Amino acid sequence: MTFASPSAGPARERRLWLNRSMLAVALLALWEAGGRFGPERWISRPSAIVARIGDWLADDLMMHLGVTMTEIVVGLGIGLPLGIVLGLLLGRSPRAARVFRPFIVTLNSLPIVALAPLLIMWFGLGLMPKIVLVAFVSFLLLFFNTFSGARAVDEEQIDTLTLMGATGTEKFIKVVLPSCTSWIMAGIKNALPYALIGAVIGEMMLSRAGLGHLITRSAGQFDMTGLYAALFVLMLLGALFNEFANRIEKWLLRWRPAQTKV
């Protein structure tokens, strides 16, 4: 069994990316050929997909993207702060925590996204049901993570500051809050992809705009090129979200001991 040796310099990096590029090109070529000589109707081909994306860009792709992004951003803007605040409040109050615990655990086991039809029934067409869904999902995630973080604060660190004469507020700001940061970050990292999923699912169920709508519309017309194009855009968006979350985490948690990879 061989282990990957730690990256031995730029030459190796270059070879790695060369291999990856060749693989990607080979796959795309295979796909293109398959489409040209095979059942193009069902599997389409990269050139057609790129062309379609081009068409969409000229048309209303940005509008759809905007709709999805709005649902996500507004939803997160509501859900994240609420989850963090409530998580901190309940986390530091052992009595409240004990009473609410079973409710929280039960609520956490419910697939929240499955409530999308309910929200659509309530709020109808438009952005509202998706915003509420994203807000609810992100609220639960951040609440749970922040709650755990608030309860996991090292009591000895708090004691040390108590003995120095720190007030409750000072201890909260200087110890509890920074201590929770890694938990909150974990919550946010989870919440971002979930927000995307929530928005897209809501749109797939009932919508007149958004990426999810593009997907179902293409599928409904058996427009495979459109379907693949929409999926590709969605994939890009998902990758961007992940990268964004990773960057934030790295910056906020630069004091963490480096995780060594074997």
Place this chain on the structure above:
Amino acid sequence: MRSPSGPDTGSRSVAALQQIALLLAILLAWYFASGNLLPAFYISDPVSVAKVIGRWIADGSLWLHIGTSMLTLFLGYAIGATLGIAFGLLLGMKPDLEEMLAPFIAAIYGLPKVALLPLFVIAFGIGLLSKVMLVASVVVFLLFYATLSGVRDIDRDMIDGLRLMGAKEDEITRKVRFPAILPWIYTGLRTSIGYALTTTVVAEALSSNRGLGFLIEHSAAQFNAAGVFAAVVVLLVVSSLIMIPLGMLEKRAGSR
């Protein structure tokens, strides 16, 4: 100042009483709010919801829908877990290959799998298969990454130490690698059930004529609030029955 005997156990029963009180308060509030504060059209009321559930039990449809969801869930889970573990082991043992493929895998992982449902329906039809494939596609990634982490996490020093003692390669695999990977696989199995359940229900809501997800969607489409709430309550019970014991298992495993 802390007292050495810890938090007093009397408060545990107080907490239980408070929880029951809270639950009753919610139910009562729901009952009175419906029709008075908020239109029954939107939130129904506990009694109607109970009646709907009762009807579903009586005509057997409840079991049909729960059964469909569970079948989809477990089939997809089984397929996905098996494939995920297999790929994880395979690529774990070929780190160079894994390194090359990593961005491709990550890119597909970044795509919300539910978006693939229309594609799967076109490919596999509206029946169970498309949903099973969707659930499998979600689970496969999770188990893949879990297994991969397990393979990577193996303590190099431990293996070297055993090699110096004269252990053969297969002995090392049995005594060190296998036991080291297992906890990671267990964790992966536990965490992916939640995602598998979510995927199942959502897929049924999007395109199905059976299952818990279908129940929710169907009632909602008909603006049948009692039906929607009834389906949600059933889902809540089912998901709690699945997830809560798992959570307790996890806690016990973690405390070892």
Place this chain on the structure above:
Amino acid sequence: MKMTAAQKIHTQPDMAQITLENVTVEFTSRALTVKAVDSISLDIRQGEFVALVGPSGCGKSTALNMIAGLLKPSAGSVTYAGAPVAGPNTRVGYMTQKDTLLPWRTVEDNIAIAFELRARKAEAANARERVREMIELVGLAGFERHYPAELSGGMRKRAALARMLIYEPETLLLDEPFGALDAQLRLVMQQELLRLVERRKMTVVLVTHDLEEAVALADRVVVFTSRPGRIRMMRDIDFARPRVPEKLRFTPEFGAICEELWRELREEVAKSVAHHA
């Protein structure tokens, strides 16, 4: 002058800085009750340096926790400067076995934290200066902007020590502060501790496993029994101050005292090992 546990030391009450009177601590969790400390009585004068030694688990750290006001005794009373200890005692500096540095702060920010508190705003004059001096003192120069995760265990201990000493509390509670340091650094730190303590006339309660350290630094050594901890004996150490620990170690009187104490201690250590066997 040797004294047995049967005799309590009575100093003029108004001179006692810290008093433990018939203090017992029992920890209960579920069905188990463990008596950590059994009816100990101890008076510590202001400016006195007392070392607590004893086998592991004998309640020495528990005693410190009570003086610090972090733990309430199950029975008996703890008094500090004439008043009963009813809550966290902000007149002491406490260094636990585990260094409780805040991992998200750099070394210098960790050390400076006391001066950020409103309660100590008055003392914060030239905080920057004093932090720098303290960092030099504990030998961490060059590591000011490092995070605790980047330091070795010994370095973290030094940072924790600096954090405590910088605002010069009137009493120091130290729980094995130098255990993780190498022998040379330990001697240096012991010397520095004495220097600071003697200059400010601080009261010190030191918990240590190192008998030599106890005899070199303390005015009085208290030997604990194995669990449940009682006071087995106390011995005054009369070496003149200021002391130089590294020289003191080679005097015959020093060796004699250490041997005498070790004989008492050894029995208790053997007992506690038997319990855990």
